[in-house]
Amino acid sequence: MTAAPPPVITTRALTKNYGRTRALFGLDLEVRAGEVFGFLGPNGAGKSTTIRILLDLIRRSGGEARVLGLDPRADGVRVRREVGYLPGELTVASRRPARELLAYLGDLRGGVSPARIGELADRLGLDLSRPVRGLSKGNKQKVGLVQAFMHRPRLLVLDEPTSGLDPLLQQEFLEMVRETRADGRTVFMSSHVLGEVQDVADRAAVIRRGRIVATEDMDALRERASRQVRIRFAAPVDAAGFTGLENVRDVDVSGDTVSCVVDGSPDALVKRAARHTVLEFDSAEPDLEDLFFTHYNNGTDREGPSDAE
Numbered sequence: 001m002t003a004a005p006p007p008v009i010t011t012r013a014l015t016k017n018y019g020r021t022r023a024l025f026g027l028d029l030e031v032r033a034g035e036v037f038g039f040l041g042p043n044g045a046g047k048s049t050t051i052r053i054l055l056d057l058i059r060r061s062g063g064e065a066r067v068l069g070l071d072p073r074a075d076g077v078r079v080r081r082e083v084g085y086l087p088g089e090l091t092v093a094s095r096r097p098a099r100e101l102l103a104y105l106g107d108l109r110g111g112v113s114p115a116r117i118g119e120l121a122d123r124l125g126l127d128l129s130r131p132v133r134g135l136s137k138g139n140k141q142k143v144g145l146v147q148a149f150m151h152r153p154r155l156l157v158l159d160e161p162t163s164g165l166d167p168l169l170q171q172e173f174l175e176m177v178r179e180t181r182a183d184g185r186t187v188f189m190s191s192h193v194l195g196e197v198q199d200v201a202d203r204a205a206v207i208r209r210g211r212i213v214a215t216e217d218m219d220a221l222r223e224r225a226s227r228q229v230r231i232r233f234a235a236p237v238d239a240a241g242f243t244g245l246e247n248v249r250d251v252d253v254s255g256d257t258v259s260c261v262v263d264g265s266p267d268a269l270v271k272r273a274a275r276h277t278v279l280e281f282d283s284a285e286p287d288l289e290d291l292f293f294t295h296y297n298n299g300t301d302r303e304g305p306s307d308a309e
C-alpha cells in the first residue's frame with residue numbers, strides 16, 4: 001500500500017486578530033491532495049481572512065499554516081506563484097483589454113498560450129477585447145476565474161467563485177472544477193451556501209464566527225439525507241407490502257399511491273415497488289443544507305459575525 005500523499009493545506013490552531021477584534025479562533029483545517037473542498041460560512045465568518053492568510057496577503061496572529069508543504073509566512077511568493085487564486089473581490093483598474101492583462105499574468109506564471117486563455121474566456125462568455133476597468137462585477141469575476149485556472153495550478157483557492165455568475169455559468173464553472181479534480185489537482189473554494197458546492201465537493205467544512213463547526217464528507221451526508229418519495233401504481237396496493245422495509249418510514253398507502261420517507265438508500269423500496277406496475281415515481285431532492293446545519297447546530301444561529309471573546 002502506498003502512503004497517502006501529504007495534505008495540500010493544513011492549519012493548526014490558526015488565529016487572527018484585527019486590532020482588538022478576533023476573527024479566527026484556533027482554526028484546524030486539512031485539505032487532501034486531489035479533493036474538492038467546500039469552505040462554507042455566512043458573511044463575516046472568517047473565510048476570506050483564512051484564505052488571505054494561506055496566500056500570505058495578511059499575516060496570522062498565531063498557530064500554523066502549510067500550503068503545498070510551504071509556510072506562507074516564509075514562502076509567500078512561491079505559494080502565490082504555485083496556487084491559482086481567485087480573490088473575493090478583484091481590484092484591477094487596468095485600461096488594457098482583458099486579453100492583454102491575462103497574457104501578462106500568464107507570463108508571470110511561466111507562460112500561458114493565447115489559445116488556453118481564449119478557450120476559458122469562451123466557456124465563460126468573457127469578451128477579451130474590452131478594457132478590464134469598465135467591466136461589470138460578473139465580467140470581472142470571469143477575468144478572475146480565467147487567471148486562476150489558466151496555468152493549470154496544482155491547487156486552486158477560490159474565494160466565493162460563483163458570486164456574480166448566472167446559473168448557466170455557475171454550471172460551466174462547476175464543470176471546470178470537475179475537470180481540475182479529474183486531473184488530480186485540488187480545489188479549495190469558499191461559499192456562503194452549501195447548495196453552490198454540494199454537487200461538486202468531496203468534503204466541506206463550515207466556519208462560523210471564526211471557528212470550524214462542522215466538517216463533512218459529502219457522500220456520507222447524502223447517505224444520511226432523507227427524501228420524500230411518492231409512487232403511483234397501475235392498481236391499488238396492499239399497505240402491508242410496504243411496511244418494515246429497510247430505510248423506509250412514515251408509510252401512507254392510499255389506493256394506488258404510496259407515500260413515505262426514505263433515509264439513505266431507497267434500494268429496498270425500489271425492489272418492492274418493482275413487483276407492481278409503476279406509473280409514477282417522485283422523489284424530492286434531500287435538503288442537504290438543512291441536514292448539514294441541523295446536525296451540528298440544531299438549525300439555530302446561522303449567521304452573524306463575532307465580537308472578540
Ligand SMILES: Nc1ncnc2c1ncn2[C@@H]1O[C@H](COP(=O)(O)OP(=O)(O)OP(=O)(O)O)[C@@H](O)[C@H]1O
Binds near residue numbers: 046049
Ligand atoms: N481588515 C479588517 N479590519 C478589521 N476587521 C476585519 C478586517 N477584515 C475582516 N474583518 C472582520 O473579521 C471577520 C471575518 O471577516 P472575513 O472577511 O474573513 O469573513 P468572510 O467569511 O470572508 O465574509 P465575507 O463573505 O463577508 O467576506 C469579520 O467580523 C470582519 O468584520
